[in-house]
Amino acid sequence: xxxxxxxxxxxxxxxxxxxxxxxxxxxxxxxxxxxxxxxxxxxxxxxxxxxxxxxxxxxxxxxxxxxxxxxxxxxxxxxxxxxxxxxxxxxxxxxxxxxxxxxxxxxxxxxxxxxxxxxxxxxxxxxxxxxxxxxxxxxxxxxxxxxxxxxxxxxxxxxxxxxxxxxxxxxxxxxxxxxxxxxxxxxxxxxxxxxxxxxxxxxxxxxxxxxxxx
Ligand code: ATP
Numbered sequence: 412x413x414x415x416x417x418x419x420x421x422x423x424x425x426x427x428x429x430x431x432x433x434x435x436x437x438x439x440x441x442x443x444x445x446x447x448x449x450x451x452x453x454x455x456x457x458x459x460x461x462x463x464x465x466x467x468x469x470x471x472x473x474x475x476x477x478x479x480x481x482x483x484x485x486x487x488x489x490x491x492x493x494x495x496x497x498x499x500x501x502x503x504x505x506x507x508x509x510x511x512x513x514x515x516x517x518x519x520x521x522x523x524x525x526x527x528x529x530x531x532x533x534x535x536x537x538x539x540x541x542x543x544x545x546x547x548x549x550x551x552x553x554x555x556x557x558x559x560x561x562x563x564x565x566x567x568x569x570x571x572x573x574x575x576x577x578x579x580x581x582x583x584x585x586x587x588x589x590x591x592x593x594x595x596x597x598x599x600x601x602x603x604x605x606x607x608x609x610x611x612x613x614x615x616x617x618x619x620x621x622x623x624x625x
Pocket of ligand 1: 505527528533546564566569573
């Protein structure tokens with residue numbers, strides 16, 4: 412976008428506020444809003460609002476107000492709200508620990524914000540700067556950080572129960588490292604990564620399929 416540097420910090424700080432408000436207006440089906448209305452709702456004087464928006468370009472028209480969906484998309488891009496998806500890891504055993512260390516550094520649009528376990532020796536500590544909580548904090552943390560994805564590295568027998576809890580709290584995507592076949596509602600996506608099966612399948616294919624007898 413290239414404009415980031417020009418925006419005063421005081422304006423930049425207000426942008427998430429505007430963003431959230433436009434999100435609300437959009438959900439309510441409102442198509443436009445005046446700076447006077449914005450001012451009333453957000454308790455920011457209209458001159459400041461007009462000035463803030465002038466840094467973002469010609470977004471409002473005199474006598475028309477601001478176009479809600481246009482501004483919502485504009486601010487979303489501007490704030491890169493879509494960019495970072497918060498992720499948690501449930502089960503800090505061998506695999507969970509490895510994934511915590513890995514922390515998916517190559518992917519800039521995901522962030523592991525917390526990990527969970529039941530083992531008293533593992534919880535209430537940090538691992539690689541990431542807090543490990545007991546399962547009783549699961550719902551609270553998911554809601555607080557708007558966590559969308561849970562990585563599941565727990566024993567197979569508890570996988571479904573934990574999945575249900577995570578989904579109830581707001582998770583929409585599960586990266587399932589357990590061999591469990593999870594049942595989830597239609598709005599939730601599950602990706603299964605069963606490393607043991609993958610390895611066995613590879614070995615089986617090596618033994619049974621090759622160029623000659625394909
Ligand atoms: P891995 O399967 O990753 O190699 P592991 O063999 O060290 O791990 P598992 O028994 O598979 O250990 O458990 C993985 C992790 O899940 C452990 O840290 C364990 O404490 C944790 N765990 C077990 N039950 C639960 C549960 N109900 N909720 C959350 N975490 C759990």
